[in-house]
Amino acid sequence: MTTTTLMPPVGFSAPRTKGAVVGRLADVWAMTRRNLVHISREPMQLSDVTLQPVLFTILFVYIFGGAIPIPGGGTYVDYLLAGMLALNLVTSTMGTAVGLSTDLHEGMIDRFRALPMWRSAVLVGRSMADLLTSCLCALIVGITGLAVGWRPGANYISIVGGFLLVLFFAYALTWIAACVGLNSKSPESAASFGFIVLFPMTFVSNALVPTGHMPGWMQAIATWNPVSAVVAGTRVLWGNPNPSGRIQAWPMQHPVWAALIWSVVLLAVFAPLAAHFFKRRTTE
Amino acid sequence: MAAEEMIQAEGLTKAYGSTQALAGVDFAVPAGTILGLLGPNGAGKTTAVRILTTLAVPDAGRGTVAGFDVVRQPGEVRRHIGVAAQDATLDPLLTGRQNLVLVGELSDMGRGAARARASELLAQFELTDAADRVLKGYSGGMRRRLDLAASMMTRPPVLFLDEPTTGLDPTSRSRVWDAIRELLGDGVTVLLTTQYLDEADALAHRIVVVDHGRVIADGTPMELKEASRSAHLEVTLSSPDVAAVGAIAPLVAGKVHVSDDGRRLSAGVDASTGLATAVVRALDAAGVTVDNIEVRQPSLDDVFFSLTGGHIELEEFGDMDGSSADGSGGDGSGRRDGSGGDDEVGTTTTSASASEFEEVRT
Numbered sequence: 001m002t003t004t005t006l007m008p009p010v011g012f013s014a015p016r017t018k019g020a021v022v023g024r025l026a027d028v029w030a031m032t033r034r035n036l037v038h039i040s041r042e043p044m045q046l047s048d049v050t051l052q053p054v055l056f057t058i059l060f061v062y063i064f065g066g067a068i069p070i071p072g073g074g075t076y077v078d079y080l081l082a083g084m085l086a087l088n089l090v091t092s093t094m095g096t097a098v099g100l101s102t103d104l105h106e107g108m109i110d111r112f113r114a115l116p117m118w119r120s121a122v123l124v125g126r127s128m129a130d131l132l133t134s135c136l137c138a139l140i141v142g143i144t145g146l147a148v149g150w151r152p153g154a155n156y157i158s159i160v161g162g163f164l165l166v167l168f169f170a171y172a173l174t175w176i177a178a179c180v181g182l183n184s185k186s187p188e189s190a191a192s193f194g195f196i197v198l199f200p201m202t203f204v205s206n207a208l209v210p211t212g213h214m215p216g217w218m219q220a221i222a223t224w225n226p227v228s229a230v231v232a233g234t235r236v237l238w239g240n241p242n243p244s245g246r247i248q249a250w251p252m253q254h255p256v257w258a259a260l261i262w263s264v265v266l267l268a269v270f271a272p273l274a275a276h277f278f279k280r281r282t283t284e
Numbered sequence: 285m286a287a288e289e290m291i292q293a294e295g296l297t298k299a300y301g302s303t304q305a306l307a308g309v310d311f312a313v314p315a316g317t318i319l320g321l322l323g324p325n326g327a328g329k330t331t332a333v334r335i336l337t338t339l340a341v342p343d344a345g346r347g348t349v350a351g352f353d354v355v356r357q358p359g360e361v362r363r364h365i366g367v368a369a370q371d372a373t374l375d376p377l378l379t380g381r382q383n384l385v386l387v388g389e390l391s392d393m394g395r396g397a398a399r400a401r402a403s404e405l406l407a408q409f410e411l412t413d414a415a416d417r418v419l420k421g422y423s424g425g426m427r428r429r430l431d432l433a434a435s436m437m438t439r440p441p442v443l444f445l446d447e448p449t450t451g452l453d454p455t456s457r458s459r460v461w462d463a464i465r466e467l468l469g470d471g472v473t474v475l476l477t478t479q480y481l482d483e484a485d486a487l488a489h490r491i492v493v494v495d496h497g498r499v500i501a502d503g504t505p506m507e508l509k510e511a512s513r514s515a516h517l518e519v520t521l522s523s524p525d526v527a528a529v530g531a532i533a534p535l536v537a538g539k540v541h542v543s544d545d546g547r548r549l550s551a552g553v554d555a556s557t558g559l560a561t562a563v564v565r566a567l568d569a570a571g572v573t574v575d576n577i578e579v580r581q582p583s584l585d586d587v588f589f590s591l592t593g594g595h596i597e598l599e600e601f602g603d604m605d606g607s608s609a610d611g612s613g614g615d616g617s618g619r620r621d622g623s624g625g626d627d628e629v630g631t632t633t634t635s636a637s638a639s640e641f642e643e644v645r646t
Binding site: 023026027030031034037038041042106107108110111112113114115116117121283284 | 337339359367371376378418
């Protein structure tokens with residue numbers, strides 16, 4: 001310990017108070033960077049958005065590719081890629097649940113709560129960091145797809161729109177994941193959310209195979225599954241084969257709109273709910 | 285009055301389920317002073333700190349910090365406080381520097397100011413070499429020092445330090461003590477909780493003892509020792525003399541204990557002022573020659589045990605030993621320092637004198 005004084009003679013000056021909005025954005029940005037540093041410290045955390053998409057895309061294309069006929073024609077890889085993007089982004093939202101649950105179980109949350117910061121920045125910062133890793137994931141899926149023969153048949157704006165449609169849906173899902181993370185007893189139980197909800201949700205849809213062969217009841221679920229709308233909407237925007245267009249149900253006839261509505265509704269319901277759970281969880 | 289009290293607790297009550305953590309606690313900390321909140325584990329110290337730092341809401345009662353109500357103006361309170369909580373509350377995946385900068389940024393300091401302040405504090409807490417290492421590799425003492433540095437990022441006028449030295453080795457402990465003493469020169473108000481008596485004795489201007497959620501004593505370290513009325517008289521005679529017991533009996537409280545060789549007499553005494561003179565005169569009048577006389581003020585340990593338990597039980601010593609083992613022996617050496625300062629003449633260690641007390645009282 002040096003003998004210099006810890007406090008300058010000037011003494012305390014209350015921290016300057018920024019405008020509410022600017023202050024909140026600054027808090028969110030600080031928290032986002034913190035979560036990005038976490039990812040850089042433990043790169044294996046990133047494997048589900050870096051290695052997994054490459055592996056899954058290659059496996060599905062070469063293993064199932066020849067065996068799955070696409071009703072109405074087209075190659076399996078053109079059919080698959082939108083589903084592959086959805087599969088990877090949807091399942092990676094599990095990371096949000098685990099990350100928040102971990103935060104709550106470490107003393108760090110008490111430090112944040114005693115600081116003059118915007119409390120919800122803990123949640124928003126987490127979701128922003130997850131959105132950024134989702135963008136990385138989307139890029140990797142796209143590049144891997146191109147490498148194994150995926151060819152979109154639309155203009156660039158429409159292609160980008162397809163990516164954004166899935167990213168927006170995944171962002172909405174992170175708020176469901178946040179609710180799960182805020183209500184789970186441990187990070188491990190938060191992780192089970194992925195296997196119990198997210199994987200079945202993606203598989204019982206048109207993401208990986210055409211739904212025609214499924215039993216009737218399962219077809220009904222798949223038709224109304226938001227993941228199906230998102231994937232069909234992306235196929236439409238990318239100009240790739242979309243056999244779901246033959247199904248006479250509103251979401252399959254208007255998949256882009258259905259995907260947007262699903263995303264907005266999920267966001268409108270689960271973001272405030274997450275804020276509520278966070279407040280409840282951190283109030284004594 | 286409120287203007288000068290930087291921290292004020294009035295009738296704070298808080299229950300967690302069926303556990304009454306606080307059952308109506310009052311205390312006040314004047315600006316620029318250190319209050320030691322002292323009590324055994326589970327006494328309610330941390331709950332009081334959690335309420336005053338806006339982390340918990342009291343069931344009843346009122347708390348103000350820097351003039352702001354902790355329930356109604358939590359944002360203002362948070363702008364004026366620094367907190368070093370009992371559990372390390374830093375991010376294990378960030379470096380020491382990143383942790384401090386994050387705390388600064390979240391306190392609206394601005395990135396540049398936060399970086400400058402972080403470097404300054406890292407140097408002052410001798411953490412510069414470790415500044416860019418991830419916290420996972422820090423020792424317990426380094427984490428505590430960083431926690432303390434984090435609480436000082438915004439130069440807050442009020443600091444809450446919840447058991448800042450629990451689990452530290454003696455060297456780290458004395459560094460933390462130095463840091464806390466330095467704060468005083470800058471007019472900072474500190475609420476310090478501790479279960480170490482010597483720590484409260486060494487640092488605090490005023491001590492509030494809590495047990496089972498209630499304040500059981502409140503005063504300066506000196507006042508508390510006086511109030512315990514357990515000063516201790518010890519006389520060594522040149523040779524055994526039966527007249528000695530009769531001569532000093534009227535001057536002491538309770539029984540006079542005579543050692544096996546008959547040369548050492550000891551007894552508890554109520555008031556110590558002028559006592560030595562009176563004892564010497566009484567013994568001289570009885571024709572007894574005296575080699576040595578000691579009037580020992582009680583250590584805070586004595587006060588603490590008499591307040592919280594009434595008796596010194598072996599079990600409690602077991603607990604204390606347990607916690608000092610966690611503290612890598614920091615407790616032992618610190619306590620020796622503490623009681624050494626209290627002794628007027630004597631050099632007996634606290635635990636030895638404590639068992640003597642029990643003997644004398646019965």
